[in-house]
Amino acid sequence: MTWTETFSCNVCGKRKGDVDHWWLAWVEQIQPSDDEEPKPKLQVMPWSELMARSLEVVHLCGAGCALKEAERWMTSVAQNKRAASSAAD
Numbered sequence: 001m002t003w004t005e006t007f008s009c010n011v012c013g014k015r016k017g018d019v020d021h022w023w024l025a026w027v028e029q030i031q032p033s034d035d036e037e038p039k040p041k042l043q044v045m046p047w048s049e050l051m052a053r054s055l056e057v058v059h060l061c062g063a064g065c066a067l068k069e070a071e072r073w074m075t076s077v078a079q080n081k082r083a084a085s086s087a088a089d
């Protein structure tokens, strides 16, 4: 018996099978210029067994859950931005 790692969707909890179209997502920090604050950037790519083992990636079972994750992430970024600007007042 070969050892296989099982993954589950970070949004809906579905277990990964052999034939499906999963995606990976993670966040990188981008600083467009010295004058701008670093900004988080959401990256999405088709499933990779190697990349899936990386700690910071989110596993997504399909486009529906990828969009939910993107929406959740964008909401949290917007909230953090509001919280940071109101804290500066």
Ligand SMILES: [Zn+2]
Pocket (backbone or CB within 6 Å): 009, 010, 011, 012, 013, 014, 060, 061, 062, 065
């Ligand atoms: Zn899912």
